[in-house]
Amino acid sequence: MKVQRAGGHLISKIHHLSGRVFNKKLKENGIDELNLAQGRIMFVLWRSNGIPIQRLAAETGLGKSTLTSMLDRLEQAGQINRIPSPDDRRQILIVASEKNLVAMKKYVQVSQEMNELFYQGFTADEIDQVESYLQRILNNLLE
Numbered sequence: 001m002k003v004q005r006a007g008g009h010l011i012s013k014i015h016h017l018s019g020r021v022f023n024k025k026l027k028e029n030g031i032d033e034l035n036l037a038q039g040r041i042m043f044v045l046w047r048s049n050g051i052p053i054q055r056l057a058a059e060t061g062l063g064k065s066t067l068t069s070m071l072d073r074l075e076q077a078g079q080i081n082r083i084p085s086p087d088d089r090r091q092i093l094i095v096a097s098e099k100n101l102v103a104m105k106k107y108v109q110v111s112q113e114m115n116e117l118f119y120q121g122f123t124a125d126e127i128d129q130v131e132s133y134l135q136r137i138l139n140n141l142l143e
């Protein structure tokens with residue numbers, strides 16, 4: 001009898017549970033304006049502020065229509081601004097607002113707490129190995 005592998009199921013469960021834990025930690029740290037999906041958008045902007053929607057979609061893995069509606073909500077909440085590109089009048093750039101940059105420090109802190117929780121009890125070599133395997137799985141899915 002062939003052994004049933006559960007990697008995909010485990011990754012799905014980890015994703016679901018870690019999202020719930022992450023959102024709980026955000027609320028505990030006073031960040032209730034950003035959910036996990038919105039945080040993914042903001043994380044990209046914190047690294048590369050002032051980028052076009054197309055690049056933001058590519059870096060977050062979100063479809064343009066989903067991303068556009070999320071950006072509308074983030075803009076209404078004062079988390080982002082849309083500004084015209086100085087290089088191309090047809091292009092709009094997405095930038096994190098000043099209000100959002102204050103939340104960034106807390107969000108990064110919660111992200112670090114999540115990493116510590118993920119790797120609790122792991123050695124540095126084990127962490128490297130897990131991340132190597134996860135990267136290989138991601139690469140397989142991207143092909």
